Amino acid sequence: MDKIVIQGGVPLKGTVPVRGAKNAALPILFATLLGRGRSVIKGVPYLRDINSAILILRELGMTCERRKDGAIEVEADDDSRFTVPWEQMRKMRASICALGPLLARRRRARVSQPGGCVLGVRPIDLHLKGLSALGADIRNEHGFIDARAERLRGSTVFLGGPFGSSVLGTANTLMAAVLAKGTTVIECAACEPEVADLAGFLSAMGAKIRGAGTPRMEVEGVEDLECCEYTIIPDRIEAGTFMIAAALTGGDVIIEGAKPDHLAALIDVMQQMGVQLSIEDGSIRVRSRGPANSVDVTTLPYPGYPTDLQAQIMAYLSVANGIGVITEKIYPDRFIHIAELARMGARIRKEGPSAIITGVKKLSGAQVMASDLRASASLLLAGLVASGLTEVHRIYHLDRGYERIEERLGSLGAMIRREPEEE
Ligand code: EPU
Numbered sequence: 001m002d003k004i005v006i007q008g009g010v011p012l013k014g015t016v017p018v019r020g021a022k023n024a025a026l027p028i029l030f031a032t033l034l035g036r037g038r039s040v041i042k043g044v045p046y047l048r049d050i051n052s053a054i055l056i057l058r059e060l061g062m063t064c065e066r067r068k069d070g071a072i073e074v075e076a077d078d079d080s081r082f083t084v085p086w087e088q089m090r091k092m093r094a095s096i097c098a099l100g101p102l103l104a105r106r107r108r109a110r111v112s113q114p115g116g117c118v119l120g121v122r123p124i125d126l127h128l129k130g131l132s133a134l135g136a137d138i139r140n141e142h143g144f145i146d147a148r149a150e151r152l153r154g155s156t157v158f159l160g161g162p163f164g165s166s167v168l169g170t171a172n173t174l175m176a177a178v179l180a181k182g183t184t185v186i187e188c189a190a191c192e193p194e195v196a197d198l199a200g201f202l203s204a205m206g207a208k209i210r211g212a213g214t215p216r217m218e219v220e221g222v223e224d225l226e227c228c229e230y231t232i233i234p235d236r237i238e239a240g241t242f243m244i245a246a247a248l249t250g251g252d253v254i255i256e257g258a259k260p261d262h263l264a265a266l267i268d269v270m271q272q273m274g275v276q277l278s279i280e281d282g283s284i285r286v287r288s289r290g291p292a293n294s295v296d297v298t299t300l301p302y303p304g305y306p307t308d309l310q311a312q313i314m315a316y317l318s319v320a321n322g323i324g325v326i327t328e329k330i331y332p333d334r335f336i337h338i339a340e341l342a343r344m345g346a347r348i349r350k351e352g353p354s355a356i357i358t359g360v361k362k363l364s365g366a367q368v369m370a371s372d373l374r375a376s377a378s379l380l381l382a383g384l385v386a387s388g389l390t391e392v393h394r395i396y397h398l399d400r401g402y403e404r405i406e407e408r409l410g411s412l413g414a415m416i417r418r419e420p421e422e423e
Contacts, residue, residue, distance in 0.1 A: 004392045004406055006383035007415035008365055012251035014412045018239045018258050019045040019403050020232035023308075024197040026094040027171040028232065029053045031198060032074040033060065033101035034175060035205050035227035042071045043232040048400045052092045056084055060098065075227070079106055086112040086143065092400070096124060097168055099147060100175035103136055109147045113140070119331045119372060126159050126166040130173030133157035134180050154182030154221050163330055164301040165190040165215070171198050178207040180221040189217040192302040193233060193262045201230045236262040237308045238402060239284070241377050244312045245409065246286040247275040248319065248385050253412055258284045265305040269297055269313065273320060292316065294324035294359055301330070311337045311378035318346035319385055320359040327354045337375035340368040344382050344390065365390040373401040380405065384414055393421060 020043030030053065032039040044050055044066075054072070057064040061078030082102050089095045089112035102109035114124065128138055128145070134152040138145060154177060159169055170190040175198075177184035189195070191213055199212030205228055208220040239258035246253035247270060260267060260279045267277060267284075273292035278285040294317055299307040307330035317324040318341055328334050332353035342348060343366045347358040365388035370376035376398040383390030392398075395418075398405060406416045 001421050002395055002418050003421045004380060004395055004398070005417050005419055006365070006380065006390045006392070008384055008386040008388065008390060010384070010413050010415055011249045012246050012253050012384070012409070012412040012414060015254040015256055016242055016408055016412055017256045018234040018242070019043075021194055021197070021235040021237075022047055022049055022401050023094075023167070023237070024194040025050060025232045026053055027097045027168065027175070027194070027198045028201045028230065029057065029072065029074065030097040030101055031175050031201055032057070032227060033062065033076070033098065034105050034179060034202070035225040037227040038073055038075040039227040040071050040073050040229040041232065042229065044070065044072050045235065045403045046070075047403055049092050049094065052088065052095070056088045056095055056098060059084065059088060060102070082106050082108045083110040084112060088112075089114055093122065094168060096127060097171055097175070099127060099145065100131065100172035103131060103147050103149055104152055104176045104179040107149055109145070111145050113143050113145060119334045124169070126161050126169035127172045130157050130159055130169060130186070131176055134173070134176050134184065136176070152176055152180035154180045154184040154219070156185040156187065158187040160188030167192050167195060170195050170217075174199065174202070174209070174217065174219065177219040177221060178202050178209070178225065180219075182221055184219040184221065186217040186219070187215065189215055190301060191215060193236060193259075197233045204228045204230055233262075234259055237306065237374075239263060240266045240306070240309045241312050241381070241402070243270065243284060243286050244309070244316050245381050245384060247273070247288040247292065248316045248381055250288055250290070251412070252285070252287045254283050254285045256283045260284055264303055266309055269295055269305060273316070291359070292320040294320040294322035294357070296325045296327075298327040299330050307331055307334060308374050310334065311374045312381055314338075314348070314355060314357060315341060315378040315381040317357040317359060318348065318382065319361075319363060322359055324357045324359070325354055326357065329353070334372070336371040337378050340375070340379055341382055343368055344386055346382070362387055364388060367391045367393065369393050370395050370397055373397040377402065377405075380409070384409070384416075
């Protein structure tokens with residue numbers, strides 16, 4: 001496994017383009033199972049998670065190839081397959097997105113239960129509630145979810161849970177509803193732009209969906225869907241990570257392709273911190289000098305502050321003036337990065353689902369261990385601003401969600417390199 005070595009202290013400068021959104025691309029790739037013919041999905045980033053999705057689609061009898069121009073072509077070859085084994089499922093939770101389309105199109109889905117995860121307990125009860133409401137007969141046997149249905153039937157289902165809506169739970173129910181007989185209403189649907197993008201793809205295939213991007217989605221089932229060409233939205237989490245990197249290093253960076261309306265909560269937090277943001281239609285310019293003001297941040301479902309940018313803003317608050325409190329309302333245990341940031345001199349105390357961060361003047365470079373994807377990003381950010389050398393070990397997760405991030409930060413002037421880890 002590789003590690004990333006950073007010499008901190010360089011303000012980032014220049015322009016960096018944003019790639020397509022991982023969390024939009026993944027469900028959309030699985031949604032290709034629903035259509036007839038060949039889908040061409042453009043703007044799909046080169047990531048480990050995308051490779052995992054490609055392997056699962058092949059396992060499910062799809063031909064799935066990356067073209068020279070980066071687009072991914074998918075077409076059904078053998079539609080008798082319906083099993084996603086544990087070896088595939090354990091690599092990526094998003095594989096659960098195969099459930100809805102398989103059930104709707106092939107009438108059967110046998111998907112391994114996703115494992116536990118460093119973000120804490122991640123149940124799938126809302127996925128199963130959505131699919132059961134459409135008439136699926138679901139059993140949980142030998143570690144597999146085994147779901148069967150003749151033609152699914154539209155119905156009304158409330159998909160709110162103790163932490164609000166579910167992004168992939170909404171995606172799974174939506175993908176099943178588009179081919180169901182009759183009308184489905186999803187109440188408390190997730191409003192994330194990635195769900196709206198999935199609805200955009202399904203609509204381009206001929207699905208009839210109203211209210212995508214709102215908490216009430218209405219789907220009129222159709223008999224058939226035709227595959228099509230589609231371009232994925234830009235990745236708001238990647239854009240946000242670059243925005244925070246630019247501000248934290250006291251830099252001046254244009255993030256090209258970022259969609260400001262997808263980043264309203266982060267923009268608000270950064271403005272409160274005193275960062276200068278120039279917002280244009282297709283880009284965001286971030287400029288910052290001197291230490292930022294501390295703020296309080298609460299993660300919430302969209303359009304609230306995203307949990308996927310929580311670890312990164314914690315790195316920034318670690319060197320801000322004063323005390324900031326981060327409250328995690330989506331994954332109350334998503335705080336593994338606290339211990340690693342503390343190794344670099346950050347002063348952070350965890351109190352239940354909150355972290356209390358007292359800003360320090362300087363972080364100091366250290367050997368740290370990456371855990372989940374966004375925690376890994378926060379350690380890179382901390383390394384960019386720390387004095388001396390930081391080595392971020394076990395960066396496996398980083399490659400799941402950020403395309404060649406060290407090269408792109410390097411193009412902004414960061415002194416950063418990837419090295420093979422010595423055993
Ligand atoms: N939840 C339930 N029951 C369910 C499903 C979820 O109680 O059946 C709870 C979860 O435990 C959590 C909350 O509901 O407390 C929200 O979870 P959600 O289902 O929305 O998460 P997800 O769909 O599994 C996606 C992203 C995550 C992101 C979350 C929250 C993808 C592939 N994954 O996961 O992204 O953190 O939404 O926004 O879209 C990442 O990219 O690093 C990542 C973890």
